Amino acid sequence: MVISAELHAHHHVEKWRRSTIARQIGVHRDVVARVLSQSGIPAPGRPPRPMRIDPYLAFILKTLETFPTLTAARLYDMVYERGYRGNRDHFRHMIARHRPRPKVEAYLRLHTLPGEEAQVDWGHFGRLEIGRARRPLMAFVMVLSYSRRVFLRFFLDARMDAFLTGHARAFETFGAVPRVVLYDNLKSAVLERQGAAIRFNPTLLAFAGHYRFDPRPVGVGRGNEKGRVERAIRYIRDNFFAGRSFADIDDLNTQAMNWCEGQAADRRCPGEEMSVREAFALEQPRLALPDTPFPLATPTAVAIGKTPYARFDRNDYSVPHTHVRRQLTLLADTAEIRILDGVAVIARHLRSYDNGAQIEDPAHIQALRDQKRRAGRKRQRHRPPCPRRPRQRRAPPARGPERPLPAEHRRWTEPAPPTLRAPANSRLLSSRCSSSTGPRLIPTPFSWASRSDASAGDGHP
16 A cells, blocks of 8 residues: 555656656556556557548447447448448458447356256257167256256157157156246257147146146257356266267166266255265155156157058058058157057057168967968869850861963972983993994983972983
């Protein structure tokens, strides 16, 4: 205080400079500058130079107040139309300095009573390869707001059946049900919302009525209203899931249950001088659990085509062949598929998370094959005999009068000209007959014969 009083005396009375005051008092000049600035005395410096943007600054600030997200490029075009001729890049820098900053919101720390509230949310933890399908690995997380007790269970989707199963398993683990459960505006809880008017999912309302708790969605974009479950999901990512290996989803859920009962329950409860396990021991007697469970399977209408299969979640499940071309009801939970005709269960299958798989009951397929065989035998037995028609020989086509062939074709069809044949005894005759000129050949009679006769060796008569 003495240094501050002496410093102000030298500054206001003596009009000394800051460096002179520092040497006189024996302190650093930055100390003198800090003390004077805390008193509201501006630091000395050159007066600001006038800039080209100064005449347009009032218009810019008013425009930014009305349209806080207006871009600097659009503002430059607007002030350019009004006569501004400054550099575009410098103008963008000045707009960044004068743009109004969003107001920082302060939050109150919320306190809840034991057994009063729980918070629920989904967390996405990548994908799993199951057969030909890539399924999302979703974590259902419920946190009791007073004790910070965490329930964690993994599913392969975020459908309504998984949503309800997560609630039921959490209530069974806790052994009790809180009075209020907070959600964000996911479709499993809120179908439509207009301000304060909320249309809840009727399945969730039926579930909440059975377990006697009040479902409450937080405000739109107000994740801070359920910050305990948001912080719990980050805690799960960093302290449980990171670097963990598992064989399948059942193994992962077993490890998650052990982690929730062990490490997560032994940590210190925020804001309390005790562990989460001790705080939960104080909270559990104030909760209540109904005696009868809620049916968790969600009904879905399915249409059976000409083949005896029901399509659900990218897979086909067999039904009896007597129910083709009909509308049936499919009840699905996380482990089993049931197909109903009215109230009668006609098929049960283990649920598959593959893609394009056919899940068949051998009895359904064998019954269809037997029915096909019986139908084939019945058709053969009742088929009338086919009358045998007598074979009729076709009469040869009637021939017309023969036509004379053209001249160019006759040489191929007329018989060959006759040949002069010498008899076998021509040599004998020649030897017997003689003349003055020597031996001579005595011709024998010949006839015109066809080529076929000649080839057959027919002689003269």
